[in-house]
Amino acid sequence: MKLGTKGRYAVMALVDLAGHSNGQPVSLADIAERQNISLSYLEQLFGRLRRNNLVKSVRGPGGGYLLQRGTAHTRIADVVLAVDENLRATRCTPGSPVGCAQDSSRCLTHDLWEELGNHIYMFLSSVTIQDVLDRRVLGAARSRTTAGPLEGARPDSVAL
Amino acid sequence: MKLGTKGRYAVMALVDLAGHSNGQPVSLADIAERQNISLSYLEQLFGRLRRNNLVKSVRGPGGGYLLQRGTAHTRIADVVLAVDENLRATRCTPGSPVGCAQDSSRCLTHDLWEELGNHIYMFLSSVTIQDVLDRRVLGAARSRTTAGPLEGARPDSVAL
DNA sequence: AATTAGGCGACTGATTTTGTCGGGTATTCA
DNA sequence: TGAATACCCGACAAAATCAGTCGCCTAATT
Ligand code: FES
Ligand code: FES
Numbered sequence: 001m002k003l004g005t006k007g008r009y010a011v012m013a014l015v016d017l018a019g020h021s022n023g024q025p026v027s028l029a030d031i032a033e034r035q036n037i038s039l040s041y042l043e044q045l046f047g048r049l050r051r052n053n054l055v056k057s058v059r060g061p062g063g064g065y066l067l068q069r070g071t072a073h074t075r076i077a078d079v080v081l082a083v084d085e086n087l088r089a090t091r092c093t094p095g096s097p098v099g100c101a102q103d104s105s106r107c108l109t110h111d112l113w114e115e116l117g118n119h120i121y122m123f124l125s126s127v128t129i130q131d132v133l134d135r136r137v138l139g140a141a142r143s144r145t146t147a148g149p150l151e152g153a154r155p156d157s158v159a160l
Numbered sequence: 161m162k163l164g165t166k167g168r169y170a171v172m173a174l175v176d177l178a179g180h181s182n183g184q185p186v187s188l189a190d191i192a193e194r195q196n197i198s199l200s201y202l203e204q205l206f207g208r209l210r211r212n213n214l215v216k217s218v219r220g221p222g223g224g225y226l227l228q229r230g231t232a233h234t235r236i237a238d239v240v241l242a243v244d245e246n247l248r249a250t251r252c253t254p255g256s257p258v259g260c261a262q263d264s265s266r267c268l269t270h271d272l273w274e275e276l277g278n279h280i281y282m283f284l285s286s287v288t289i290q291d292v293l294d295r296r297v298l299g300a301a302r303s304r305t306t307a308g309p310l311e312g313a314r315p316d317s318v319a320l
Numbered sequence: 321a322a323t324t325a326g327g328c329g330a331c332t333g334a335t336t337t338t339g340t341c342g343g344g345t346a347t348t349c350a
Numbered sequence: 351t352g353a354a355t356a357c358c359c360g361a362c363a364a365a366a367t368c369a370g371t372c373g374c375c376t377a378a379t380t
Contacts, residue, residue: 002162004368012269019268027325041370047327060378061324076272108179109172111297112236112287116163119283123276137271164337187356201339207358220347221355 007080009037010045011132014054014079018071018129025057025064045083052082071133077124167240169197170205171292174214174239178231178289185217185224205243212242231293237284 012035017026020034028046032039046065049055054074055065067074092110131137172195177186180194188206192199206225209215214234215225227234291297 002367006368008269008273011272012267015268025325029325038370040372043326043328044370050327057326058378059324059326059376061380063325063378065326107172108175108292108295109168111295112171112292113168115297116280116283120276120280123279127272132268132272135268135271137275162336166338185356189356198339200341203356203358204339210357217357218347219345219355219357221349223347223356225357 003080003084006045007084009035009041010049010079010083011076011129013037013042013045014049014067014074014129015132017055017065018067018074018133021066025062025066027064030064048083049079052078054078054082067129071130072128074129075125076127076129076132077121079129080124162244163240164244166205167244169195169201170209170239170243171236171289173197173202173205174209174227174234174289175292177215177225178227178234178293181226185222185226187224190224208243209239212238214238214242227289231290232288234289235285236287236289236292237281239289240284 013031016031016035020026020030028039028042031037032042046055046057050057050065053068056068057063057065092106127137173191176191176195180186180190188199188202191197192202206215206217210217210225213228216228217223217225287297
């Protein structure tokens with residue numbers, strides 16, 4: 001399991017984007033300056049966000065990025081997964097037959113890591129950009145966490 | 161946030177230790193062979209575990225390690241923190257005045273990461289070595305998670 | 321045509337992680 | 351006493367990952 005600057009920057013950038021957009025596209029240069037992140041790095045991140053259908057790009061002068069789904073429907077988990085690729089905590093790869101244990105079966109700790117990953121995913125799924133924008137993370141999110149993600153299951157790369 | 165092989169190996173080793181000890185010390189060489197982990201690496205890890213009062217060492221022939229607290233009182237969170245040092249997800253250092261935001265106050269996402277860290281810690285605190293040994297991770301742990309850690313608060317390095 | 325701003329891939333330096341090595345020290349047993 | 355066992359410890363090296371840069375391109379607006 002890892003959570004580096006990629007995931008953090010992506011969330012920060014999207015929150016900034018959501019906060020400064022009034023229906024108009026927001027340029028990366030603006031976000032870069034406000035959030036103190038390198039422009040080239042942001043471009044890299046937004047490339048992945050775009051490919052994951054989280055943002056929409058508008059080219060040319062006056063262009064920039066827009067959130068594809070609304071602020072209330074963009075889950076933090078999706079953002080992190082888009083740029084950080086996996087939250088998986090298990091050592092064994094899901095498809096492969098041989099895990100970290102030498103025999104065929106799963107090792108004793110497998111379930112533990114898997115459940116940990118589930119937990120993290122649930123939490124991050126329960127928080128939206130809008131929640132962060134409203135500083136509504138502590139109370140609201142926690143109460144919703146026990147109920148699981150809002151709606152719609154992730155298709156792949158979730159297993160954790 | 162990070163969770164590397166150090167944390168995973170440490171938990172695997174302690175579970176193995178708990179499972180193969182009958183009051184007698186278990187040597188690292190045995191664990192190393194069973195779990196397929198380098199002996200030298202294990203020594204490094206157990207050094208930290210010992211310094212964190214999770215295991216007790218017995219030197220000399222027939223020596224090895226014992227769990228200091230019982231299997232039911234050794235929390236996974238303590239093990240991971242002992243070898244992996246921190247689960248903290250925030251970018252800013254807790255003591256320092258300046259976080260990742262340029263102005264003095266916390267950035268919008270600070271609460272999010274902090275709350276994520278809390279969540280992870282709560283989950284890992286709710287599971288003990290005994291739970292893993294009994295493959296009792298999925299149901300039992302989750303039900304207890306909402307109630308928080310078993311007892312006794314961590315003194316420091318927890319903030320995450 | 322000129323300017324703006326996204327799109328893409330390769331590349332590099334720094335840091336972290338993972339794991340090894342070599343040489344100790346304490347304890348037991350013969 | 352001394353040999354064997356097994357913990358103890360710090361330094362070190364290979365490998366992987368991360369963070370960030372660079373150059374050049376394409377699309378749209380004016
Ligand atoms: S983590 Fe999947 S088998 Fe060990
Ligand atoms: S994470 Fe603490 S101020 Fe941004």
